[in-house]
Amino acid sequence: MNNAQLKKFLRDRNVLYLYHANTVATSCTFFENGGLLSRGTAEDRGLFQTPQETDERDKQVDVFYDLFFDSIDIHRRKRNLNHYGPVMFVYSIDLIDSLPEDSIRITKDNPIRWHSGMTEEEKYFLSEDELKIGFAKGDFTQHFTIRHQMEPLSFKYLRKIVLDDPGVEDTRYFENAHQHLQKLIEQYAPTVSLEVRQCPPECGCQEQYRSHRIGYVYHRFKTK
Numbered sequence: 001m002n003n004a005q006l007k008k009f010l011r012d013r014n015v016l017y018l019y020h021a022n023t024v025a026t027s028c029t030f031f032e033n034g035g036l037l038s039r040g041t042a043e044d045r046g047l048f049q050t051p052q053e054t055d056e057r058d059k060q061v062d063v064f065y066d067l068f069f070d071s072i073d074i075h076r077r078k079r080n081l082n083h084y085g086p087v088m089f090v091y092s093i094d095l096i097d098s099l100p101e102d103s104i105r106i107t108k109d110n111p112i113r114w115h116s117g118m119t120e121e122e123k124y125f126l127s128e129d130e131l132k133i134g135f136a137k138g139d140f141t142q143h144f145t146i147r148h149q150m151e152p153l154s155f156k157y158l159r160k161i162v163l164d165d166p167g168v169e170d171t172r173y174f175e176n177a178h179q180h181l182q183k184l185i186e187q188y189a190p191t192v193s194l195e196v197r198q199c200p201p202e203c204g205c206q207e208q209y210r211s212h213r214i215g216y217v218y219h220r221f222k223t224k
């Protein structure tokens with residue numbers, strides 16, 4: 001399936017955006033370096049990124065140089081924190097037009113459950129027929145990956161950034177992150193809007209942000 005066919009398939013399923021969540025500190029690195037970076041590329045270039053315990057595993061199953069996206073806003077769907085961080089990058093699927101053929105894939109399961117001997121067919125949807133049967137918008141285990149992304153992924157197709165408001169009493173980490181991101185966006189991606197996610201009380205994130213020690217909010221919102 002080529003990129004145009006994939007984009008049409010997604011459009012027909014009402015998948016119009018691709019979502020990538022990260023910490024504030026790693027997001028700052030993205031802005032300062034012209035785009036989203038795979039874990040491997042950031043590491044090779046000696047750039048700061050928040051440590052992730054999956055890095056070693058990601059190397060074994062060859063996703064360390066891949067950029068990960070979801071087909072939905074997981075925070076909103078799950079009504080809870082996105083594990084990867086409070087900053088969400090929202091890209092238009094027009095991004096697909098700009099990618100080399102065959103560089104974007106959709107995983108059949110979360111690579112955390114992969115092992116090194118698996119075949120491409122076991123890991124990814126490789127045809128439109130397979131996608132028609134198995135793809136479900138909003139399935140948290142089916143990730144979009146841009147394979148072997150060795151350069152920053154440009155902000156050309158980035159439509160907006162959404163930042164969680166943790167709703168905690170001590171607002172200084174949130175405010176610092178918000179101001180810092182605003183400055184970076186003005187400087188490096190001036191057409192992109194920055195939204196603050198104001199969650200209703202029933203969203204689990206509010207409870208989580210409040211119940212964790214202050215170190216948790218600090219870690220997710222610190223700017224470096």
Ligand SMILES: [Zn+2]
Pocket residue numbers: 075079080081199200203204205206
């Ligand atoms: Zn929330």
